[in-house]
Amino acid sequence: EDQVTQSPEALRLQEGESSSLNCSYTVSGLRGLFWYRQDPGKGPEFLFTLYSAGEEKEKERLKATLTKKESFLHITAPKPEDSATYLCAVQGGTSYGKLTFGQGTILTVHP
C-alpha cells in the first residue's frame, strides 16, 4: 500500500524567511511524485511532477527536489501570497493515474 506523510502539519513564517516542507513516501514502483497547492475553498492546483531521484524543478520561489524516500518543497523568500496548503502525492506502479495524497502542510506567511 502506497503511503505519504507530510511534515510539518503547519508552518508559520515571516515574509522573506526561507524554509522547506517535507514529503516522505513509500510506494511500489514510483511513477511520479506530485506537488499541489490548495487555497481555502478551492480545488488543489498542480505545481510539479518529479520522476526520479536527483530531479529538481523550480517555479518562482518554489523548488521541489526528490530522493528515493522523500521530497522537499523549498520556499525561498516567501511572500504572504504563498500562504496555502501544500499537498504531496505519489503515483505507484498501478495504472490509471491514481494518486495517494499526504495530509498536507498548511503554510502561513506573515508580512
Place this chain on the structure above:
Amino acid sequence: DAGITQSPRHKVTETGTPVTLRCHQTENHRYMYWYRQDPGHGLRLIHYSYGVKDTDKGEVSDGYSVSRSKTEDFLLTLESATSSQTSVYFCAITAAGFEVGYTFGSGTRLTVV
C-alpha cells in the same frame, strides 16, 4: 476551474436520502476521479474512470457508486447518505500519460444531517 465544473457547489441533505454529484469536463480527457477531503485524512480516492462505462473502486468506495455514460460527465451517487459522508468532494481529470497532473474542480461541500 477551466475545463471542469462540479455541481452543486453546496448541498445539505437528510440521512437516508440518495444524492448525486456531477462532474462535467470540456477537455475530452479520458481519466476522471472522485476524491473526498476530510480533516486528518487528506484526499482519498472514492472511484475513478478510465473511459466511457469503464470505472473502478478506490480506497473508500463503500456507500458510493459512479456512472460515466459520456466522456464529459462523471456522476457520483451516495446511495443512502449517512453523516459519515459529510465531506468536501472533488472531481479531477487528467490526460493519458499523467505527467501534467490532475486538474481539479472547485469541489462540492456536502452536509448530511
